[in-house]
Amino acid sequence: MIEVKQLCKDYGNIRAIDNVTFSIQKGDVVGFLGPNGAGKSTTMKIITGFMAPSSGSASVAGFDVFENPIEVKKRIGYLPETPPVYSDMFVRDYLRYVASLKQVDKAKINSFVDRAIEKTNLNQVSHRLIHHLSKGFKQRVGIAQAIVSDPEVLILDEPTVGLDPKQVAEIRDLIKELRGQHTIILSTHILPEVQATCERVVIINKGKIVAQDTIQNLSTLERGQGKVFIRLRKEIQDLAGLLKEVQGVIGVDNGANKKEWKVDYKGDEEVIGRVSEKIVSSGLGLIELSPSKVDLEDVFLKLTYGSDNKIESSEKSAQVSSHVTV
Amino acid sequence: MSNILTIAFKEFKSFIKNPTFYIMMTLLTLILSALFTMQLQRFFQMGAMAMMQPGAAGQANIHYAVFLNHLQILNLILIFIVPAITMRLFSEEKKLRTFDLLLTCPLKSYEIVIGKYIGALLALFVIFLIAFLYPLGTALFAKLNWAPLLIAFLGIYLIAAVYAAMNLFCSSLSESILISYVTSAILNIAVWFVSQAVEFADTQWARNFLEHISLSFHISGLIEGTIRTNSLIYFFSAIGLFLFLNERVVESHRWR
Incomplete structure (x- = not known):
């Protein structure tokens, strides 16, 4: 589903990611793990076609991210670190706007928006201005935005950062619920989150992949x-x-x-x-x-x-x- | 095409839902109302004087005496209002990181730029509707010549469209709303000063060149009610140039 080959990205003299190679199968839930500044967000931004790498290639569902960005973007739902919500819009209007930008069929927009609202439990706030929502709800609107077009691939950049424990648990449950329908990449520096939701882990440090395996194998890495x-x-x-x-x-x-x-x-x-x-x-x-x-x-x-x-x-x-x- | 319209309507809706827009429109109405009645009053006084002095009557023309002044005031206001309308279109999106959404949606850069541009033009159209109320009101008690009036309005609207293209470009350059406003306003003022340089040009060639790139030269025909194709080409190529530059700036986000 996702193929990343020898990806490098330089910001001026600083090499943010260095020769990153991994592949993700359809339906996998993969945790992208690393300390702050390891290059998690950069890698994710490249996969979404938001940013071009300095060298290397990435492809999603067989489409190269740089040669065919439009096809790739149709298949991806992306939640950046800061949820990209317009504070002057109503939740439902915002989701309808995103759905039409993602080229969801006009006839299906309403049902897709309803489904996203349903899944993220936004019913009670769907007619409120995003400006008036709490951080947790804004984050959920961000997730709703990512899933509204029913994308094949879901890329969530630190989805639980800044939320209270109850909200964190809710978002984890939501991710578990989405498992199976979407291929999910989840970046985080919080370990229990990965243990709770992911099947596979890619650990990245200082721009390099240091391990990638199933959680089971990694936990028993040092047997005895x-x-x-x-x-x-x-x-x-x-x-x-x-x-x-x-x-x-x-x-x-x-x-x-x-x-x-x-x-x-x-x-x-x-x-x-x-x-x-x-x-x-x-x-x-x-x-x-x-x-x-x-x-x-x-x-x-x-x-x-x-x-x-x-x-x-x-x-x-x-x-x-x-x-x-x- | 549908993407362009989606963005354009979204932007237009957020303009007309925004209280700031209403404050701006109210202030605009106040200024225009005060100045328009003054112009009109002066025109009637001139008319009354002309009645007493036969022979001078032919010089008093409501188009020149009232409406052109009205449009000039509107133009002056536009220099400062257009940046206020366009400044948020890119700068705010970048600052609030909502720009990420647009860049990760299946959109082409030119669709984002043109969508936002049309949104700004629609908002400007509201200003022109308000400004047009004044001649419309005057028509209740005077017989007007509509064609030159409409062409003059079209001319100023084209100028506003040029401002909007320049200012949208300025907005795409910066994350700061303030910087984008100030650079936009200065650029709008600067294009009027190009005509000043005509007097100081040494050669005929330079004089012609400066004349052709100055806004005031091209607007003078339209404002009097004549449409010249070279002016239309000038306006549309200026709009095209700045939209193209803007598209390049947006596109550059993808490889920076």
Whole structure:
């Protein structure tokens, strides 16, 4: 459905994306993942025909984005980072306008607009000025705008950014609902969103693709590795020093304070036993020890921020996990 | 074609739904009303004087004495109102990122430009309808010669169309509404000063050239009620030139 080959884009001297190649099958829901400024939006803009690449090619449904942009644009629904809504229009009028720009049959415009309003739950505001809507509703109008022409491909650039948790959940449900009818590309830097909605992930960092696979494969990328969370009664300055001799421990990270630690290990459960034994015998008072699998988050952080900088990555990890708890 | 009309009607609708447009039209009506009645009154005084001095009657002509002044005032107002109408068409879209929508819809660049241009022309047509009310009112108690009047209105409308094309181009250059307004207004004023340069031109060739590119030279025929093809060609090529430049600017967004 979507073929991207050796795509490069330079903004002056800065190379925004570098040799990006991937392909997406019909009906896939693909998460486009990367830290801010990784080149997610640029790639998406190129696929939509909004912008031309410096080199390389992209095609949608067999049409080259640059040789046949009109055909490509007919098949794409695009939600940019800022929803492109006219604040002086009514929701329904706006959607009708977009539908006719997308060359929906005149006879079908009304039913398509109704369907988009239905799916995005905009019924109660469809006769209000967009100017008066809250940010969440504006975002939903943006999504309605993208799906109003019933496009084959849906490209959503950070669809949940700036929304409250309930709205985020609603938008995720909506994306799940759209799954199957459309090929969806979704960009985000929020991991749970990808885990909740996507089947495949493309991870991009500094303009380069660092991984692309199914979520299942990525999560088990580092087989045999694990992580345990440890809460102690007493503070300890350097748990890493204490656990240095324990065989199988490969990394120790500090959590929120000196009583909470995360320990990476390689091997089976015996390692956990040895760790707990060591802690208990040194009289630190083990309150909690909970094992957790290596999840997408770790893979993501390892791939994008690099494993050499453990401290930084654990900080980021704390940030990202705060998204989960929100 | 349907895309052009979709955009044109959308733009026109957002003009006439916008309170700012009504404020502008009200102020325009106030100025025109005040000045038109003054002109008319002066004309009647002149007429009364001519009655007492037989022989001078032939010189008093309502077309020259009243309507041309009316249109000149309208032209002066247009220099400042046309930028206000066109400034939002591209600048605001770019600023609010709604331009992304147009660029990712299956539209060609020229469809966007012409659509918006027609939208602006429709809004300007409202101004001309308002301005035309004054001669129409005068016709209630005077016998008018309609043909030269309509041609004079057409002439000023063509000028407004040239302004609109230039100003739409200015609007496409900037994300700032203020910059697009100021550059537009200055450009509108500047085209009138080209005729001033005619006096200072050294050679006959330069004089002819400057005369031909000056708006005032071409409008003088139309405003008196004569249609010259070279003037029409001048107006349409000026419109065509600026719409073409505008289309290039829009197109450049795709490869920048």
